[in-house]
Amino acid sequence: MSGRVVIRELRTPEEFFETTHVSKAAWGFAERAVSPATDLVAATHAGGLTAAAFDGKEMLGFVHGIPRTNKGEPCQHSHLLAVRPDAQGRGLSTRLKLFQRAWCLERGIRLVTWTYDPFLLKNAKLNVGRLRGTVRTLLPDFYGHIGGIYAGLPTDRFEINWRLDDPLVVRAARGEAPPPDGYADVPAVTRSGAIPYDVPRVLLPFIADAPRVYRTDPRRSLAARTRFRKLATALFARGYVVTGVTVREGEPAYVLDRTRKNSLRIRPWPALP
């Protein structure tokens, strides 16, 4: 990279087509289909956003969001975020998300949502730790069967709510570091019989190194998925919200804080395979 990376909206059909190459490089696509450039063009035309990080003419990563509403409030659902492997770890995804935030705020959009696999620690650190998105919904088997390393595994997803004008999000956008990790004494929830009602803060552990476990141990992966779904759904129903992510003695865990309002968006569980 030359160091002069520019983030801007896409301008030409060729640039939209280039997103498919970046997607293939970022995801590998053993387990999901690439989103066609024509879909991105249509969604952008309909009020969505497709913006990319360019080093000269070279596209290093991109973000794509589609318009949605939430009880009448205009918002954006961020469908794709990808950075080429050779450009990862240099803050580009953060810059792309902050570009998306500024773009949305300029248009009166104050909520951005997206989904991700809750067992991916890197994504959790970006979405919850760095950007300060929160989660109050688990979407069971969101994409259905997608094969590859997810073969036989329900595609459960956390839905991020990124409240763009939340004071914590504003501070994160300014580059202020999250508060130091102070979760040593927070109790961990590991059994559905032990879901608390009145503890202000709990930890919800999840498996470490999930992509490797998916590849090597499908049984353990499914058991972990099933247990996590039960616990997360029960905690959300009791008004807990994911506000952080931490790693304690090598085990990653979400930090959940109790709010007064219960989640209203729990979907019924489909049958597990």
Ligand SMILES: CC(C)(COP(=O)(O)OP(=O)(O)OC[C@H]1O[C@@H](n2cnc3c(N)ncnc32)[C@H](O)[C@@H]1OP(=O)(O)O)[C@@H](O)C(=O)NCCC(=O)NCCS
């Ligand atoms: C997830 C992805 C977009 C991150 O892109 P990136 O440009 O490498 O990310 P950044 O350098 O901006 O890092 C952003 C944050 O992610 C987390 N992160 C990034 N790489 C990480 C790693 N290897 N391990 C742990 N956390 C990591 C960190 O919290 C980091 O913030 P910090 O450096 O301030 O602590 C990229 O890895 C990717 O394209 N993955 C495949 C596609 C994908 O999963 N997209 C969905 C994203 S929700």
